Every structure is written in C-alpha cells, then in structure tokens.
Amino acid sequence: MLRISPKSFVAFCSGQRSPQSINIYKYTISRYIHTPAPKLATAMSSPKPVLIAGAGPTGLMAALWLSRLKTPFRIVDKHAFAANTSRATVVHARTLEYYRMLGLSDRAVSEGRVIEYLTFLSNRKQVVNRHFSEIGGDISNFPFVLVYPQDLNEQLMIGELESSGVKVEREIEVTDLTQRDDGVAVSLKNKDGHMEEFEASYVLGCDGGHSTVRTHTSIKSSPGTYSQRFFVADVEAEVSIGLRNVNICFNAEDFCLLFAMPNGRIRLVGWAPDEVTTENFTFADVEESVKRNSGANITKVHWFSTYKVHHGVAETFRDGRVFICGDAAHVHSPVGGQGMNTGLGDATNLAWKIAAVLADKAAPDILDTYQEERRPFAERLVNTTDKSFTIATDKGLMGKAWRTIVIGNIAPLLFQFGFLDTIMFQTVSQVRIDYIQSAMSDKNYAGTLYAGERLPWVKFEDGTDNFQPLTALNWQIHVYGTLDVEVKEWASQNNIALQNFPFNENMKSKRIPENSMILVRPDGYIGQLFQGPTKDSLHKLQSFVDKWGIKSF
Missing domain, CATH: 3.40.30.120 (Glutaredoxin)
Structure with a gap:
C-alpha cells in the first residue's frame, strides 16, 4: 500500500505540489473511486521518418530544417546528379533571412553576386535607377538582390546536409503511395528496377511541376501555358551599362533583361521572334534585338535555351499525410524571380510544423495551417505576375503602350517621388508575406x-x-x-x-x-x-x- 506522510499531505493541500506528487495522489485517489491511474511518463518511440521526394532547392530546404530539428527523414531524387545549370538565378531578402537562421547566409552572399541597383532603360536611355539599400536598408539586413543560381543553392545545402551525415539518395523514384491512419506506405524504385516498400510518417512532394507524388494523391493541378516563347542565355559581352544592376532594357517592340552572374558571365532573358520555331531558333535570331535594347556587344555564347512559361496553383497543398511544395504546388512566370524563393518559403513553413508534431511539441492541427498560410500567397503571386507578364509581353498596342508610356514615363515619376520604392522592395523581396488570416494568428x-x-x-x-x-x-x-x-x-x-x-x-x-x-x-x-x-x-x-x-x- 502507498503511504503518504502527514508533512506531504499538508504540502499537497496547501498548494505546494510538484508534478510527481500530483501523479502519486491521483494514483492513490483512483484506487478508491475506480478511475484509471495516469500512466507514468515513458520515452516516446521514434516516429516513422518523413520522406522528401525531390532534392531541388525546396526539398533540400525542408531536409535542412528537419535535420536541425532532429527529425528522422529520407530525401530521395530520381535524377542521378544535382542541377549543373543555373536555372533559377535570384535569391531575395526573405530567403537570405531563412539562410541566416540556418547559418548559411554569409556563404551564400560571398559566393553570389550582390546586385545593388534596379535600372530601367528605354531605348538605351536610363529612366530609373534605384539603390536597393536606400529602399530596403531599414527593412532587412539584406537590402539587395543576390544573383545566386539554383545549382549553387543546391551545392550549398547538399554540403551542409552532408556535414551532418545526411546524403541525398539518388536515382530513386516514388511509384506508389498508400495512406494509412498512422503513416504512408511508399513504393520506391531504384535505377536497377529494385522495389522497396517504405513506411513514412508524412510525404513531402518537392518533385517539381510534373510531380510524381502529386499524381498519387487526389490533388488536382491544371497549369496553363503562355503562347509566347522565351530565350535565356549566358554570354560574354562588352557592355556600357552597369553590371551592379538588374537592367530591364526595352523599347516599344520588345525587351531584354541583363545582369551579371557570379562566374563573370552575363545572363540575358527575352522573348523569341514569332516567326522562328524551336528547331531553328538560335542566339543569332535575337542578337540584334539584345544589342538594340542594351547596347551589349556579344563576344561569346556559353549557353542558350528557349522555354515556354507555365502558370497555375494546385487546388490544395495537402492530401492527408501527403503535402506538396514548390513547383509541385504552384508554377508562375519568371517576373521578379519569385519561383525558387517561394518554394524555399514553402519548405520553411512546413518543415518545422512537421518536426514539432512528430516530436509531440505541437498539436497535429498545426499542419492545416501550411495550406492556409502558403496557398493564398501562391495564388496572389500567380495572379499578379500573370497580369504583369501578360501586359509586359504583349506585342500588340496594349503592350507597346505599357512599355513606352507606363514603364517609360509614368513609372520613373512614381519612383522619383517614392511612391513605388517601399512597396516594390517589400513585395519582390517577399518580406511582405504575412499569415494574418491563418487560424494560428487568431486575429491577434x-x-x-x-x-x-x-x-x-x-x-x-x-x-x-x-x-x-x-x-x-x-x-x-x-x-x-x-x-x-x-x-x-x-x-x-x-x-x-x-x-x-x-x-x-x-x-x-x-x-x-x-x-x-x-x-x-x-x-x-x-x-x-x-x-x-x-x-x-x-x-x-x-x-x-x-x-x-x-x-x-
């Protein structure tokens, strides 16, 4: 029989209770009123690992957070190697703030190229030149645009994971998912065709716009495609415009984007002539347009590619224990360099919540806030970039008026009087993203x-x-x-x-x-x-x- 000393009983009744004493007294009382005694605390069994499908920037960011929060996980990718081309190129202030939280911002800034100015040139005449630090210097520790291509982002995060003993499992793809009350049964296939059945607590689909994970859920996504074809090129060139700038060069007929890369090359982006097709489209078809807009004399072309832009947002970002992030959840135009940054924000938002739930440090309902918080932003982003992209790339009268009158004349005045500065920096840098409408915020x-x-x-x-x-x-x-x-x-x-x-x-x-x-x-x-x-x-x-x-x- 459990004995209680008079001194302990007086202490308990007077309110001087420890958690241990409360359990003891509850146990004693339960013997007389026939209620079950509380179970003594026991060590939690290890949760099933999280499976991250896709080792691009979004998946790697999720892996870093789970690793730092000591959450078991696997990260797999169907490709044999990490990205070896630049692809997405820009990292904004909010992403650098996330990198700082992970101890990676100093390295990213030192390896990237800091762009300090936003410059508009109309018929090669400078009409806007704004210094980012003047606009955002009191808003973020990173008042600039960092040119830090996707391949360097991936190398940075892969190296950080490997230093913690985590390796990406390559040439492994998801072939099937079966959800259960306590997890997800995942079928994985390696390069030799060997099948593995894996039990995951949750699955994160970070596997791009053609997400395999998404196809094994009830999540619907039907992105559209713009008819206009674009080109991207990495070149060497003789230029007279600033290479510390993001240069938006345009005239009534067309435009090109020009900025410097960390490797000393110059990145060019623009649209392809209507009369050419993919098969016979070469840099020679746009060289004259680039020179007319920017004055650049191209001396060597290192890489040239064309693409069409997709746009759309999945109807939901969650199906039970399966979540989608990054391009698997939303795709949009390259206006403002938002794509990679948005995926990194998705991963940051979701990963700490999953880690908390699996460690019994947050209620499972907190996972519902991932979609509440990230999907509205993705939807706004697609809608706003859609409108900007559609008008800016229109080759009809509307597009010509927009480029000559609005961008060439009205925008400079708005910048001159400070009407666009703060809102432009906050929006493009993503520091303006908020979750005020989230259930977790509770209108507080x-x-x-x-x-x-x-x-x-x-x-x-x-x-x-x-x-x-x-x-x-x-x-x-x-x-x-x-x-x-x-x-x-x-x-x-x-x-x-x-x-x-x-x-x-x-x-x-x-x-x-x-x-x-x-x-x-x-x-x-x-x-x-x-x-x-x-x-x-x-x-x-x-x-x-x-x-x-x-x-x-």
Missing part, C-alpha cells in the same frame, strides 16, 4: 502590428539585431521595453527562451508597441503579441500555447 494584434506578420527587423547601435536569436529555430518570447517579472516566470515555466530588448525609436517606427511581448514562431513570424504584461494577456498567451500544444524543441 497590438497597435497596428498583427500576429502572422514577419517579425519586424530592428537593428541596434552596437551592430546586433533582433533576428540573431532566430538561429535557435525555436519558439521564443521577445520583450521590447521593460521586462516584467511575471513574463519572465511564464517563459521559464513554459521552457521558452526569453529575449529582452530596450525600447528605441526604431522599434516605434516598425510598429512595435513599447513594453510589448511577442511570441515568435520558429520561422520568424509573429505567433501572438500583447502590449504590456497583464494577467489577461498572459492568460491569453497560455491559452494559445495550450490550444496548439506548443512546446519548445
């Missing part, structure tokens, strides 16, 4: 700052900033102003890291209320925020944590 706000927004970036006089703690990849409390002892106790009781920043005018300009406390998500977005540590706000914060089953990693 303080002042004009809302849960679901990216945590505003604040730089301090000593050169540090409030993004440095985000490398923990974990939930954390930020207090901007005076730290109340009750907040400190709450953070300690919930095992959530606490950061206290003295309030300054920069915070005020970023809409952060004085003495506010912000619960920051692992991906750097605001989970909840309150102005002032009142009992009501701490109660609401505790309710949020309890509702979503949030625990620190």
Whole structure:
C-alpha cells in the first residue's frame, strides 16, 4: 500500500505540489473511486521518418530544417546528379533571412553576386535607377538582390546536409503511395528496377511541376501555358551599362533583361521572334534585338535555351499525410524571380510544423495551417505576375503602350517621388508575406502590428539585431521595453527562451508597441503579441500555447 506522510499531505493541500506528487495522489485517489491511474511518463518511440521526394532547392530546404530539428527523414531524387545549370538565378531578402537562421547566409552572399541597383532603360536611355539599400536598408539586413543560381543553392545545402551525415539518395523514384491512419506506405524504385516498400510518417512532394507524388494523391493541378516563347542565355559581352544592376532594357517592340552572374558571365532573358520555331531558333535570331535594347556587344555564347512559361496553383497543398511544395504546388512566370524563393518559403513553413508534431511539441492541427498560410500567397503571386507578364509581353498596342508610356514615363515619376520604392522592395523581396488570416494568428494584434506578420527587423547601435536569436529555430518570447517579472516566470515555466530588448525609436517606427511581448514562431513570424504584461494577456498567451500544444524543441 502507498503511504503518504502527514508533512506531504499538508504540502499537497496547501498548494505546494510538484508534478510527481500530483501523479502519486491521483494514483492513490483512483484506487478508491475506480478511475484509471495516469500512466507514468515513458520515452516516446521514434516516429516513422518523413520522406522528401525531390532534392531541388525546396526539398533540400525542408531536409535542412528537419535535420536541425532532429527529425528522422529520407530525401530521395530520381535524377542521378544535382542541377549543373543555373536555372533559377535570384535569391531575395526573405530567403537570405531563412539562410541566416540556418547559418548559411554569409556563404551564400560571398559566393553570389550582390546586385545593388534596379535600372530601367528605354531605348538605351536610363529612366530609373534605384539603390536597393536606400529602399530596403531599414527593412532587412539584406537590402539587395543576390544573383545566386539554383545549382549553387543546391551545392550549398547538399554540403551542409552532408556535414551532418545526411546524403541525398539518388536515382530513386516514388511509384506508389498508400495512406494509412498512422503513416504512408511508399513504393520506391531504384535505377536497377529494385522495389522497396517504405513506411513514412508524412510525404513531402518537392518533385517539381510534373510531380510524381502529386499524381498519387487526389490533388488536382491544371497549369496553363503562355503562347509566347522565351530565350535565356549566358554570354560574354562588352557592355556600357552597369553590371551592379538588374537592367530591364526595352523599347516599344520588345525587351531584354541583363545582369551579371557570379562566374563573370552575363545572363540575358527575352522573348523569341514569332516567326522562328524551336528547331531553328538560335542566339543569332535575337542578337540584334539584345544589342538594340542594351547596347551589349556579344563576344561569346556559353549557353542558350528557349522555354515556354507555365502558370497555375494546385487546388490544395495537402492530401492527408501527403503535402506538396514548390513547383509541385504552384508554377508562375519568371517576373521578379519569385519561383525558387517561394518554394524555399514553402519548405520553411512546413518543415518545422512537421518536426514539432512528430516530436509531440505541437498539436497535429498545426499542419492545416501550411495550406492556409502558403496557398493564398501562391495564388496572389500567380495572379499578379500573370497580369504583369501578360501586359509586359504583349506585342500588340496594349503592350507597346505599357512599355513606352507606363514603364517609360509614368513609372520613373512614381519612383522619383517614392511612391513605388517601399512597396516594390517589400513585395519582390517577399518580406511582405504575412499569415494574418491563418487560424494560428487568431486575429491577434497590438497597435497596428498583427500576429502572422514577419517579425519586424530592428537593428541596434552596437551592430546586433533582433533576428540573431532566430538561429535557435525555436519558439521564443521577445520583450521590447521593460521586462516584467511575471513574463519572465511564464517563459521559464513554459521552457521558452526569453529575449529582452530596450525600447528605441526604431522599434516605434516598425510598429512595435513599447513594453510589448511577442511570441515568435520558429520561422520568424509573429505567433501572438500583447502590449504590456497583464494577467489577461498572459492568460491569453497560455491559452494559445495550450490550444496548439506548443512546446519548445
């Protein structure tokens, strides 16, 4: 029989209870009222691994997050080798912020080429020249466009995974999926035709626009294709325009995009003449157009290709335990260099949530917020780039008017008076993406700052900033102003890291209320925020944590 000392009984009744004593007393009482005793805590059995299908940038980003959060996984790819061509070329500020969280931003910036200016040239006359640091220098630590091609992105992430003992399993493809209550039975085939049956907890389809994973789900996707054919080329050339710029060169008839690559070559993008076909289309067919728009004298062509642009968004990003990310979920025009960056954002959003659920550090319902948060953005992106792309590439009167009147005359005035600067940088850099409508945000706000927004970036006089703690990849409390002892106790009781920043005018300009406390998500977005540590706000914060089953990693 379990004996309880008088001293322990007095302590229990007076409220001085430890978790162990509570379990003991519940067990004792249960013997008399015939309710089952609570099970003593036991070590959790290891969850089934996550399967990532596709080792492009999206799949590799998901793998890095799962690896850092110690979540078991496999990453497979049907191709024998990683990308060896540049493909997508641009990395924006929000992606570099994610890379910084993973400790990769310094290397990416050193290996890439920093583009500092946005330049429009109409008939080779400069009409817009905006310095990115003047536009975004107070918004992000990365106020520029980084030319860092897809192959270098993949090499960066593969090297980081391999340093942690993780290797991509190549020439392995998914041939079938069968979902069950506790996982997914996946059929895998290697290059020799050998079949393997693998049990996964969840499957991430990061395998591109022609996703095999997606075909084995109920997810529907019917992307369209623009009729216009485009060209892309890597060349050597003599140029008179700036190579620290993204140069958008145009006239009434056509356009080309020109910027420098990290390897010293120049990237050209433009559209193909209507009269040529894929079979006989060569760089010679567009060389005169490129020279007319940019003044570039091409001395050597290293690579030349043509393509048609697809566009569309899958009806859903989830089917049970199967999720799709990146091009498997959405494809769109290359306007603004958004494609690869959007896939990397998808992976970041989803991976930490899966890791938390498998570690019993978040309720499974949190996985529903992946689609809630990422699909609306993908849909807006496709719609806006569709409109811009359709008008800008139109060869009729509408397109000519847009290029000559709007881009050539009206846009320069808007930039000159500052009407386009901030919104242009925030939109293209993806720092403006928010999850305010997510169920997890719960319409919570303080002042004009809302849960679901990216945590505003604040730089301090000593050169540090409030993004440095985000490398923990974990939930954390930020207090901007005076730290109340009750907040400190709450953070300690919930095992959530606490950061206290003295309030300054920069915070005020970023809409952060004085003495506010912000619960920051692992991906750097605001989970909840309150102005002032009142009992009501701490109660609401505790309710949020309890509702979503949030625990620190």
